[in-house]
Structures are given as C-alpha cells and as structure tokens.
Amino acid sequence: xxxxxxxxxINKTKVPSQPIFILTILIWMSVIISQLGSLYYSTSxxxxxxxxxxxxxxxxLSLVTLPLIVLGxxxxxxxxxxxxxxxxxxxxxxxxxxxFMRHAKLSILSGLFLGSVMLIIRFIAKPYLPQELxxxxxxxxxxxxxxxxxxxxxxxxxxxxxxxxxxxxxVKRIFKKSSLQSSVVWVTITxxxxxxxxxxxxxxxxxxxTTTFTVWGTILGNxxxxxxxxxxxxxxxxxxxxxAHFSLDLVxxxxxxxx
Numbered sequence: 646x647x648x649x650x651x652x653x654x655i656n657k658t659k660v661p662s663q664p665i666f667i668l669t670i671l672i673w674m675s676v677i678i679s680q681l682g683s684l685y686y687s688t689s690x691x692x693x694x695x696x697x698x699x700x701x702x703x704x705x706l707s708l709v710t711l712p713l714i715v716l717g718x719x720x721x722x723x724x725x726x727x728x729x730x731x732x733x734x735x736x737x738x739x740x741x742x743x744x745f746m747r748h749a750k751l752s753i754l755s756g757l758f759l760g761s762v763m764l765i766i767r768f769i770a771k772p773y774l775p776q777e778l779x780x781x782x783x784x785x786x787x788x789x790x791x792x793x794x795x796x797x798x799x800x801x802x803x804x805x806x807x808x809x810x811x812x813x814x815x816v817k818r819i820f821k822k823s824s825l826q827s828s829v830v831w832v833t834i835t836x837x838x839x840x841x842x843x844x845x846x847x848x849x850x851x852x853x854x855t856t857t858f859t860v861w862g863t864i865l866g867n868x869x870x871x872x873x874x875x876x877x878x879x880x881x882x883x884x885x886x887x888x889a890h891f892s893l894d895l896v897x898x899x900x901x902x903x904x
Contacts, residue, residue: 663722663732669714671731672806676710676799677703683795686788710799713807720814724825727810730882748881752889759873760896763866767897770862778854782901789898797891800841804871805878805886809837830879838871839864 684702688695721727730748733741767781784792812833817825842864849855849863870893878886 663718663727663729664735665715665718667735668718668728668731669711671735672714672728672802673707673710676802677706679795679798680706682791686784686791690788710802713803713811717802717806717810721806721810724810724814724817726806726813726879728806728883730884745884748885749888752877752881752885753892755873755877756889756892757896759870760893763870763893764896764901766866770858773858775854775856775859777852778849778859779852780901781897782899782903784898785902786899789902790895793891793894793898796894797887801874801878801883801886801890804837804841804844805875806883808840809833809875809878812837834872834875834879835868838868838875841871841874842867 681699681702684698685695688698718727730741730745732738734745764781782789813825813830816829816833820829845863845867846855846860849859870890873893874886874890877889
C-alpha cells in the first residue's frame with residue numbers, strides 16, 4: 646500500500662499556486678454547460694419548455710456551485726488538493742500533458758472496469774427490483790451521454806472538490822496536523838461517499854421504486870463508486886475523478902442502450 650500511495654503521490658501535479666478566479670470561472674462554466682445539456686434533454690422528452698426553467702436553473706446551480714468551487718480551490722491549496730492539474734494546464738507547465746495522459750489512462754480504464762462490474766450486478770439483481778425502476782440505458786445514447794457528462798462534472802465538483810476538500814481541511818485544523826494521515830483521508834472519503842449515495846435517493850423516489858432493497862442498493866452502489874472517485878481526486882486529480890465518473894456512467898447509461 647505504501648508503494649502504491651507513493652507511486653501516485655509523485656505523479657500529482659505541483660504548481661506554486663492555483664488561480665482562484667480563473668479556475669472558478671472555468672469550472673463553474675463547465676458545470677453550468679453540462680447541467681444545461683442534461684436539462685435540455687429532460688425537458689425536451691417531458692414536453693416542458695426549456696426556456697421557462699433555464700434562468701432559475703442557472704441561478705440555483707450557481708448559488709450551490711460557486712461557493713463550493715471557491716472553497717475547494719482555496720482550502721485545497723492548503724492540503725495538497727483542489728485543482729492543481731487544471732492550474733498546470735492553464736499555466737502551460739512542462740510535463741502536464743504526460744501527467745494528464747497518465748491520469749486519463751488509469752481513471753478511464755478503472756472506470757470502465759468498475760462500470761462493467763456494476764452493470765453485471767444490476768443484471769443479477771434485476772429479478773429483485775421493482776418494475777417501476779427503469780433499466781440502464783433507458784435514456785438512449787444521446788440522453789445517456791448528456792446525463793453522464795452532467796453527473797461526472799457536476800457531482801465531482803460538488804462532492805469531491807467541494808465537500809470532501811472542506812471536510813478534510815476542517816479535520817486537519819481540528820487535529821492541528823502538518824499533513825493528513827491516509828487513514829483519516831480514507832474515512833473522510835467513505836463518509837462523503839455515503840452522503841453521495843444518500844443524495845441519489847430522491848431520484849429513486851421519483852421513479853416510485855423505493856423499496857428496502859433498492860434504497861440500500863442505491864446507497865451501497867453509489868458509496869462504492871464514490872470511494873473510487875474520492876481516491877482518484879485524492880491521489881490523482883479532479884480531472885481524473887471526472888474522467889473516471891464519466892467512463893463509469895458511460896458503461897451504465899449509454900452502452901446498454903445500444904442493445
């Protein structure tokens with residue numbers, strides 16, 4: 646474990662500072678655009694007017710997203726998190742492309758593998774699921790892709806860059822440590838992953854498919870992938886967490902729609 650941790654630690658991008666304003670605008674725009682893409686698809690299939698909800702959606706998303714981005718970057722600089730790879734890309738730091746490609750390869754392949762495992766588990770569990778719960782891939786290729794992009798960018802910014810970073814900074818301040826122990830980070834990643842799982846319950850309820858089995862399955866499944874995303878953010882980068890999330894969701898929401 647020490648060898649693995651040290652291997653990934655030396656491949657993290659180090660930059661003198663992370664420009665809060667530029668990074669905030671870049672990440673905020675990415676979240677807004679990705680969420681509006683998903684919103685446009687959902688309103689188009691429901692018959693609702695996209696124009697009637699777009700403005701309030703931007704306002705609401707901004708009120709939630711902007712504080713999390715600013716705190717995530719600002720506090721992340723103090724605990725070796727935040728968005729250093731994005732900073733390095735903006736600053737055109739030497740060797741950034743090589744690091745980016747290494748992160749992309751590991752996170753995407755891992756995401757595809759874990760997504761395949763989750764898809765198999767869902768297939769095995771299908772006889773125990775209520776009929777109201779839609780099958781994976783029910784949105785089609787376009788809808789599944791837009792939802793995957795929106796979830797990957799938005800949820801990683803909210804839960805990993807935002808919530809995880811803030812909690813880790815608070816823990817470090819409470820215990821007054823110069824650096825966070827791996828055990829503390831793992832516990833925090835798991836707690837945030839549990840919150841991530843619980844946050845998916847309203848969607849389950851919207852399908853009218855709330856049973857004891859589906860509730861605990863939703864929490865556990867999202868907790869497992871949430872731990873994986875948290876590890877990617879901690880040991881690699883925010884970009885790696887987003888790519889891992891997207892590749893995993895691609896397996897669950899797009900590939901099944903092809904068959």
